[in-house]
Amino acid sequence: MGQGKSQFTEEELQDYEDLTYFTKSEVLYAHQKFKELAPEKVGHNKNAKLPMAKILQYPELRVNPFRDRICKVFSSSNDGDCTFEDFLDMMSVFSQNAPKSVKAEHAFRIFDFDGDDMIGVSDLSEVVERLCGVELKLSESEIQALIQNVLQEADLDDDGALSFAEFEHIIDKSSDFSHSFRIRL
Amino acid sequence: MSGGNSKNKSRSKRHEGWEEAGGEFYQELYPGGEQELFDNLQRADAAKLATLLPSKQARNTTTAKRTRSQNERRQSTYARTTQSRDIHLSMLPDLSENLSNEERTWEEIMQIKAMPVPMHQKRDLKARLQNATKLRLQGFEQLQWRQRKVWYRFSIRFTEIMGKFELWQSALREIEGKFGVGVVSYFLFLRWLFFLNIAISLFVIVFLILPQVLLVENSLLCNDTYPNSTICCSEAYFNRNLTGNNVILDLIQGTGWMERTILFYGVYSDQIYSYFGKSLWQGEMFFNMPMAFILVPICWALFSLIAIVKTGAKGFKERLIESEGQFYMYCNLVFGGWDFCIHNEKSAKIKHKALYNEIKGCLEKERFNEETQLRSKESHILMHLRRILVNLLVFIILVASGVLIYYAFNYSRELLDEQMSGPEYVNRTAERLTLELYREGYTFGRFQNIVLEFLPSICIVVLNIIVPEIFEHLIHYEDYNPAHVIFISLLRTVLLRLSSFAVLLSQIYIQITDPNRILCSVYTDEGRLECWETYFGQQLYKLILTDFAVQFVMIFFINFPRSFIARHSHSNCLKVIGTQHFYLPKHVLDIVYVQTVIWMGAYFCPFLPLIGLIYSFLIFYMKKFACLVNSTPSPIVYKASKSKSLFMSFLLLGFVISIAPVAYAIAEIMPSINCGPFRGYSTVWEYVVITFDTFPNILREFIFLLGTSTFAVPAFAVLLFFLYYYWAVATANRHMVTVLKNQLVLEGHDKQFLLNRLSAFIRQHQKRCERNRASFADDDSEQNSSR
Numbered sequence: 001m002g003q004g005k006s007q008f009t010e011e012e013l014q015d016y017e018d019l020t021y022f023t024k025s026e027v028l029y030a031h032q033k034f035k036e037l038a039p040e041k042v043g044h045n046k047n048a049k050l051p052m053a054k055i056l057q058y059p060e061l062r063v064n065p066f067r068d069r070i071c072k073v074f075s076s077s078n079d080g081d082c083t084f085e086d087f088l089d090m091m092s093v094f095s096q097n098a099p100k101s102v103k104a105e106h107a108f109r110i111f112d113f114d115g116d117d118m119i120g121v122s123d124l125s126e127v128v129e130r131l132c133g134v135e136l137k138l139s140e141s142e143i144q145a146l147i148q149n150v151l152q153e154a155d156l157d158d159d160g161a162l163s164f165a166e167f168e169h170i171i172d173k174s175s176d177f178s179h180s181f182r183i184r185l
Numbered sequence: 186m187s188g189g190n191s192k193n194k195s196r197s198k199r200h201e202g203w204e205e206a207g208g209e210f211y212q213e214l215y216p217g218g219e220q221e222l223f224d225n226l227q228r229a230d231a232a233k234l235a236t237l238l239p240s241k242q243a244r245n246t247t248t249a250k251r252t253r254s255q256n257e258r259r260q261s262t263y264a265r266t267t268q269s270r271d272i273h274l275s276m277l278p279d280l281s282e283n284l285s286n287e288e289r290t291w292e293e294i295m296q297i298k299a300m301p302v303p304m305h306q307k308r309d310l311k312a313r314l315q316n317a318t319k320l321r322l323q324g325f326e327q328l329q330w331r332q333r334k335v336w337y338r339f340s341i342r343f344t345e346i347m348g349k350f351e352l353w354q355s356a357l358r359e360i361e362g363k364f365g366v367g368v369v370s371y372f373l374f375l376r377w378l379f380f381l382n383i384a385i386s387l388f389v390i391v392f393l394i395l396p397q398v399l400l401v402e403n404s405l406l407c408n409d410t411y412p413n414s415t416i417c418c419s420e421a422y423f424n425r426n427l428t429g430n431n432v433i434l435d436l437i438q439g440t441g442w443m444e445r446t447i448l449f450y451g452v453y454s455d456q457i458y459s460y461f462g463k464s465l466w467q468g469e470m471f472f473n474m475p476m477a478f479i480l481v482p483i484c485w486a487l488f489s490l491i492a493i494v495k496t497g498a499k500g501f502k503e504r505l506i507e508s509e510g511q512f513y514m515y516c517n518l519v520f521g522g523w524d525f526c527i528h529n530e531k532s533a534k535i536k537h538k539a540l541y542n543e544i545k546g547c548l549e550k551e552r553f554n555e556e557t558q559l560r561s562k563e564s565h566i567l568m569h570l571r572r573i574l575v576n577l578l579v580f581i582i583l584v585a586s587g588v589l590i591y592y593a594f595n596y597s598r599e600l601l602d603e604q605m606s607g608p609e610y611v612n613r614t615a616e617r618l619t620l621e622l623y624r625e626g627y628t629f630g631r632f633q634n635i636v637l638e639f640l641p642s643i644c645i646v647v648l649n650i651i652v653p654e655i656f657e658h659l660i661h662y663e664d665y666n667p668a669h670v671i672f673i674s675l676l677r678t679v680l681l682r683l684s685s686f687a688v689l690l691s692q693i694y695i696q697i698t699d700p701n702r703i704l705c706s707v708y709t710d711e712g713r714l715e716c717w718e719t720y721f722g723q724q725l726y727k728l729i730l731t732d733f734a735v736q737f738v739m740i741f742f743i744n745f746p747r748s749f750i751a752r753h754s755h756s757n758c759l760k761v762i763g764t765q766h767f768y769l770p771k772h773v774l775d776i777v778y779v780q781t782v783i784w785m786g787a788y789f790c791p792f793l794p795l796i797g798l799i800y801s802f803l804i805f806y807m808k809k810f811a812c813l814v815n816s817t818p819s820p821i822v823y824k825a826s827k828s829k830s831l832f833m834s835f836l837l838l839g840f841v842i843s844i845a846p847v848a849y850a851i852a853e854i855m856p857s858i859n860c861g862p863f864r865g866y867s868t869v870w871e872y873v874v875i876t877f878d879t880f881p882n883i884l885r886e887f888i889f890l891l892g893t894s895t896f897a898v899p900a901f902a903v904l905l906f907f908l909y910y911y912w913a914v915a916t917a918n919r920h921m922v923t924v925l926k927n928q929l930v931l932e933g934h935d936k937q938f939l940l941n942r943l944s945a946f947i948r949q950h951q952k953r954c955e956r957n958r959a960s961f962a963d964d965d966s967e968q969n970s971s972r
Contacts, residue, residue: 023345059528076303085304133537149515157933177521
């Protein structure tokens with residue numbers, strides 16, 4: 001930890017503490033984790049930009065079906081490459097202290113594959129496919145039935161897609177979401 | 186001077202800020218102005234009109250700057266509305282609002298972290314907010330704000346420090362990565378129980394064990410003229426030679442020398458210790474041991490109850506919200522299905538599979554439900570018949586196991602009693618020959634003794650292992666849905682454990698309340714029930730030890746080889762035998778059961794919470810081993826939120842069941858004459874009543890008043906009023922929710938309608954434009970040609 005401390009000024013740490021859901025020591029710990037992904041590069045420049053492939057070596061992200069989306073959502077350059085600050089943002093949102101609304105906001109963007117600000121049928125089928133993994137495939141009719149069910153439950157205005165308000169409504173009522181949408185640092 | 190300079194600067198800044206704010210305000214009202222809007226509309230693809238809606242734009246953070254300022258505004262208006270509660274005011278571009286005071290600025294900075302923008306923008310924002318001029322708070326407000334800030338800092342530091350002490354962090358992470366949040370919630374529950382036991386132990390150590398060890402008892406001598414007095418009885422009891430058993434045997438049974446240690450109820454003094462303070466307090470200090478002995482259990486019982494209810498209420502609230510939206514099942518599955526904490530490839534694969542199965546199962550079940558509705562009544566009746574049959578079978582098994590424990594208990598008692606009287610008989614009548622014969626059989630007899638001593642405990646534990654397995658198989662024939670399966674099998678297992686427990690209790694109760702029992706030790710040699718509280722404590726102590734031993738053996742000597750076989754063999758048959766899943770309900774029951782025993786025994790054996798503490802510490806590691814090494818991730822998806830409240834409700838059940846007999850014993854059963862703090866009273870509660878009578882008159886009157894109807898009736902009425910009030914609020918809220926939901930739907934339809942009209946209009950407009958352009962072009966060409 002002493003090594004990590006030398007890379008940040010007290011002011012920066014204070015900033016990070018104020019702007020994320022972490023305490024200072026957690027920020028340093030996060031940096032340590034970030035450094036493990038690319039020791040040399042990060043040792044040289046504490047806020048180095050790592051390519052997406054490097055970020056995806058983080059254990060929780062490696063097996064996550066939405067890994068590329070997560071990187072893209074949090075990347076400040078929008079191409080999936082993440083600096084340490086992006087990484088810190090990511091971990092802050094996934095941390096236990098982040099409120100549900102913040103998590104919902106980011107989850108919505110992760111699930112919104114085509115970026116049209118609605119979770120439509122194509123987004124949903126993509127989500128379902130990714131959930132089931134590469135080896136197991138639901139049949140087309142099953143996916144359609146599932147999507148119909150989801151829309152029936154949550155699509156309040158019958159426009160065939162979930163808007164953010166509708167999505168937030170679901171998340172508010174789902175107590176499992178905040179349990180599962182979490183990565184321990 | 187620099188002061189004037191800065192003032193000037195700030196004014197100019199303020200000016201800029203004002204302009205900016207005003208601009209933003211108009212931008213927000215009419216995004217981009219009318220002309221821009223129209224241009225946008227014309228350019229826009231009619232189908233993508235929806236993305237131009239203000240509600241969408243406010244969230245669209247990829248277009249950085251404008252959105253950011255909008256967001257900021259939204260946040261700040263949010264903060265202000267919550268503060269001033271004056272929505273209209275905050276909506277207006279009030280100039281003074283822009284000059285926020287320190288507290289608001291600070292609040293806004295704290296709000297930044299919730300914004301979905303990259304870090305460098307957040308830092309810019311923070312810097313801007315910090316550098317902006319702000320009013321200094323005056324007087325009391327300043328003080329208040331300072332206090333708030335300090336408190337906030339302190340709470341951060343506190344959580345940081347607590348985080349360092351947090352137990353088993355890495356173990357939890359490992360489990361989480363492999364098994365997901367459902368199983369982790371079980372381990373969190375285990376940790377919670379560990380902390381609860383620490384708290385209970387602290388009560389017991391500080392107020393019972395330390396005083397008993399440190400304070401010196403006045404020795405009283407038995408007066409021969411009253412051989413019936415409690416002093417003589419207890420002297421006879423404590424002076425009795427203990428049978429010189431093996432040390433280790435005594436250790437595991439709690440008999441012999443163990444019986445006379447502070448482990449058990451028996452040795453606790455019945456005296457009020459008095460202590461002469463040297464100089465600090467002039468006069469006597471008292472420690473009323475019997476009173477402590479009754480107050481401490483009441484304290485920890487209340488403490489446990491509050492802890493359970495408080496933790497359970499959180500989960501209960503979540504469940505209430507969820508049950509309202511029962512139909513969000515599929516959404517939950519799709520959006521909350523993946524555990525983001527999984528970090529192990531194999532587990533990820535299994536999780537994929539579990540989700541796949543769950544989705545398939547849900548869809549199939551729906552189809553199945555549709556089919557059953559169509560199907561004839563015959564199959565319906567058949568299913569119910571099957572359920573009734575299975576329930577009957579379960580009932581029979583429960584009764585049978587109860588009877589089995591009853592007989593095991595009686596059998597062991599009878600044989601042990603025979604042996605107790607046996608040796609004396611041999612001693613008196615037989616010659617040396619037979620005596621030697623007896624000695625040869627002695628070692629065997631001792632072993633037999635232990636088996637007999639432990640027979641009821643072993644019986645209970647073995648039943649607890651075998652019968653749930655049978656239940657697990659039976660439930661497959663009943664066609665319940667998965668959530669019900671867990672609940673019902675849990676309930677049945679709980680009933681099993683309780684029935685065995687109840688048999689044990691009733692047996693002991695019958696023995697204790699036997700009217701022919703000789704109470705005073707002076708007149709009897711019968712050793713067992715001289716101090717029945719100690720005896721009962723011993724039983725529970727044995728139960729815990731047996732349970733621990735069985736857990737240990739099951740995990741390390743049976744399940745571990747099984748999992749080893751499963752991992753390293755290729756034959757299918759062996760794999761079926763060896764593979765185990767971490768079946769959550771069973772493990773939950775294990776620890777709830779132990780906690781029940783601890784609660785029940787803590788009064789009779791004050792050391793039991795400490796033993797429980799060690800137990801739960803060790804069992805964490807054992808269960809971790811069972812989970813990580815022995816088991817493969819379960820194909821059942823455990824929901825974290827649901828399981829948490831389920832654990833708590835079963836713990837509450839265990840608590841009630843364990844406290845009820847103890848309360849009964851305190852209130853009704855006569856404590857032993859020979860030992861313990863309540864020698865010579867007809868019930869324990871009598872002591873409390875007698876002590877209460879020595880209280881000052883006013884206090885007594887006051888407490889009596891609490892018991893009378895003059896107090897009770899108004900109090901009841903007030904409570905009813907409160908209840909009614911909250912009920913009314915709840916109904917109003919529920920009504921409001923439905924109204925708002927309907928409104929949301931209507932708004933959505935309206936929006937849809939308007940968008941459709943608009944896009945139709947735009948299309949028309951575009952067509953007209955094109956037509957115009959075409960006609961212009963025609964005109965041009967005509968003109969050209971005419972030229």
